[in-house]
Amino acid sequence: MEIYKEGHVIALTSLELKILSLLFTNINKVVSRNTLIESIWQWTGNDVNENTVTVYLKRIREKLGEDIIVTVKGIGYRIDEDK
Amino acid sequence: MKINRKYAAVFAGLVCIFLTANIILFHYESEQYRKSTNAALGSLIAEIQDKYPDVSETDIIQILNGETKQQELTSKYGIDLANDSILLQNRSITDKYYIYSSLLILIFAGAGVVIFRRYQKYENNKINDIIHCLEEINQKNYELVMDSNDESDLAILKNELYKTTIMLKEESENAKKDKSSIKTSMEDISHQLKTPLTSISIMLDNLMDDPDMDQTTRNEFIADIKRETMNINFLVQSLLKLSRFDINSVEFNNQLNSLKDIAEKAVQNNASLSDLRNVNVTVDVSDQIYLNCDLNWQVEAVSNIVKDSVEHSPDGSTVRIKGRQTKLYTEVQIQDSGSGMDEEDKKHIFERFYKGKNASKDGVGIGLSLAKTIIKNNNGTVTVESEEGTGTTFTIRYMNLLEN
Numbered sequence: 001m002e003i004y005k006e007g008h009v010i011a012l013t014s015l016e017l018k019i020l021s022l023l024f025t026n027i028n029k030v031v032s033r034n035t036l037i038e039s040i041w042q043w044t045g046n047d048v049n050e051n052t053v054t055v056y057l058k059r060i061r062e063k064l065g066e067d068i069i070v071t072v073k074g075i076g077y078r079i080d081e082d083k
Numbered sequence: 084m085k086i087n088r089k090y091a092a093v094f095a096g097l098v099c100i101f102l103t104a105n106i107i108l109f110h111y112e113s114e115q116y117r118k119s120t121n122a123a124l125g126s127l128i129a130e131i132q133d134k135y136p137d138v139s140e141t142d143i144i145q146i147l148n149g150e151t152k153q154q155e156l157t158s159k160y161g162i163d164l165a166n167d168s169i170l171l172q173n174r175s176i177t178d179k180y181y182i183y184s185s186l187l188i189l190i191f192a193g194a195g196v197v198i199f200r201r202y203q204k205y206e207n208n209k210i211n212d213i214i215h216c217l218e219e220i221n222q223k224n225y226e227l228v229m230d231s232n233d234e235s236d237l238a239i240l241k242n243e244l245y246k247t248t249i250m251l252k253e254e255s256e257n258a259k260k261d262k263s264s265i266k267t268s269m270e271d272i273s274h275q276l277k278t279p280l281t282s283i284s285i286m287l288d289n290l291m292d293d294p295d296m297d298q299t300t301r302n303e304f305i306a307d308i309k310r311e312t313m314n315i316n317f318l319v320q321s322l323l324k325l326s327r328f329d330i331n332s333v334e335f336n337n338q339l340n341s342l343k344d345i346a347e348k349a350v351q352n353n354a355s356l357s358d359l360r361n362v363n364v365t366v367d368v369s370d371q372i373y374l375n376c377d378l379n380w381q382v383e384a385v386s387n388i389v390k391d392s393v394e395h396s397p398d399g400s401t402v403r404i405k406g407r408q409t410k411l412y413t414e415v416q417i418q419d420s421g422s423g424m425d426e427e428d429k430k431h432i433f434e435r436f437y438k439g440k441n442a443s444k445d446g447v448g449i450g451l452s453l454a455k456t457i458i459k460n461n462n463g464t465v466t467v468e469s470e471e472g473t474g475t476t477f478t479i480r481y482m483n484l485l486e487n
Contacts, residue, residue, distance in 0.1 A: 014354030038306050042313065044356040045443075052359070 005064065016060050018043055023069060023079045032076035098192045102185055109184065113177040209237040216241060220248045271436040275318055275447055279311040314447075321449045325435070328456045335377035335461065342372040342406045342413060349385035350404065353393055362396040364389065368406030374413050374481055376461050384457035387450040388417050388465070388477045394443060395421035395475065412480040420474040429467055 001017055003010045012020065022039055023031055036053045040046065057077060061067055070078045131138055286304045290296065296304075327333045346366045350357075357364050374381070392402045396419045405416045424432065428439040433455040438448040458465050462482045469475040 013358040014351075015358040018355060034302060034306065038309070040355075040359065041310065044359045046356065046359055048359065 003064075005066075010063055012060070012063055015040070015043065016056060016063070019056055020060055023077060027079055027081055030072045030076050030078045035076065094192075094196070098188070101192075102188055105184055105188060106181055109177065109181055206237070209235075209241075213237070213241045213244060216245060217248065220245070220252070225249060225252075268435060272322060275436065276315060279315050283308050283311045318447055318449065321447075321453055325449070325453055325456060328460060333380075333460065335380060337375050337377055339373045339375055340378045340381070341370060342374050342408075342415065343368040343370055345374070345376075345378065345381050345385055346404045346406060346415065348378075348382045349389045352382070352386040353390050356390060357393045357402070360393055360396065361398045362393045363399075363401040364393065364404065365401060366404045368404065368415075369408075372406055372408045372413060375484070376481065380457050381461060384454040385415060385417075385479070387454040388479070391451055392417050392419040392421065392475065392477065395419060395441060397421060410483065412482050414481075415479040416476055417479075418474065418476040423469045423471040423473055423475050424467075425471055429469055432467055433465070 001021065003012055003017065003020065018039070019036065022036070033050055033053050037048055037050070040048050040052070057069065057071075061069060068079055070080060072078055128143055131143065132140075286308050290301065290304055324333075343366065346368050350364045350366060353364065389402065389404070396402055400420045403416075403418045405418070407414050422441050424439050424441065428441075431437040432439060433451050434448075435452040436448045437452070438446060442448065455465050458479055458481070462484060463479055464482075465477060465479045467475060467477050
């Protein structure tokens with residue numbers, strides 16, 4: 001699985017890719033922070049706190065260069081189709 | 084003793100029969116002598132009567148009946164009548180020899196008995212030796228006294244008995260060990276399963292009893308239940324794999340695989356974890372190294388070890404995977420610069436359900452044990468070197484087999 005932007009591969013780490021993929025599979029729907037924490041636990045066997053989620057989302061946004069991810073305050077994140 | 088008496092009776096009987104046979108034979112022999120002597124005398128008398136009619140019958144009768152008037156004459160012919168009493172003294176001479184011969188037989192029989200008794204005593208000593216040896220073994224004293232290195236049947240018997248006994252002892256001890264290890268492992272397994280099952284059932288009770296529970300707590304409970312279920316699932320799957328190895332029902336689909344490929348797949352399996360832990364995993368393995376193995380199983384083994392290394396690595400550090408091949412073996416080294424482990428952990432790290440002192444709380448201690456089992460089944464060994472504070476190095480060596 002790779003993410004392309006204008007013909008170039010965006011070098012995302014494994015976990016960043018999985019998080020982005022989770023957001024895309026739930027397109028137009030809010031993915032809660034708890035869901036993300038649970039998913040990370042499933043993928044890595046490690047319990048993370050909300051800070052880690054914030055940090056990962058920040059990195060993904062930086063790498064994408066465009067803000068397609070919407071922060072839903074107090075709940076989670078969402079990617080909208082029309083963006 | 085009863086048997087001895089029986090043998091003694093048989094022996095005495097034999098001696099009696101022999102004596103009787105001897106006497107009968109002697110008797111028969113002397114009868115024969117007498118008959119032939121008498122026949123010779125008879126023909127002599129007939130001849131004398133025929134050719135010398137002058138000789139009176141009375142004289143002959145007198146001679147034959149021992150009235151020896153012509154002693155001087157007979158001695159002239161070389162016949163000493165005093166010692167060569169042809170007819171009447173024969174009987175007493177025969178009787179004398181009866182006694183001599185019987186005495187000789189009795190002496191031989193006696194000597195035979197003495198020799199037999201001595202031999203029996205010697206045999207008895209040997210048998211007592213063997214019995215003593217077995218008693219020692221039964222008292223768990225397995226030292227074999229090699230003082231009787233002769234080639235006698237009893238020495239061989241002793242050695243064979245010793246070997247058999249030791250073998251049986253070892254087998255029974257192994258069986259006992261196996262049984263206790265199965266017991267321990269069953270206890271471990273049931274403990275590992277019971278803990279998450281108990282917490283699941285408590286949380287489910289809570290959810291069912293309290294319909295007014297606020298949404299956040301409810302979601303937390305459900306998430307926890309999911310986690311525990313996944314833990315159990317992982318545990319059961321690992322245990323199934325292990326037990327398949329235990330009963331030798333795993334069949335490796337062996338092919339030549341690139342070692343680099345195996346290492347990279349193992350890294351890929353742990354990519355998310357190393358990403359989260361911010362641990363860099365490097366692979367330094369030549370493309371030229373090939374290993375005859377089942378790809379999926381060996382990837383699983385190496386993955387489990389890499390996972391362990393990554394989990395114990397500090398933020399920002401590197402886990403190095405190196406590979407090399409010698410004439411003897413193919414080697415993979417997984418080196419981390421983590422917290423390391425002490426001697427105690429090193430000794431038990433590959434044991435089923437053993438959790439090191441720095442182990443994560445979610446771990447059940449099955450990953451490394453499974454890895455070792457998989458590697459062992461591919462003619463490999465896995466060892467660990469570790470220094471506290473410096474890091475840990477796992478070394479996997481797959482022996483090169485001749486047929487490859």
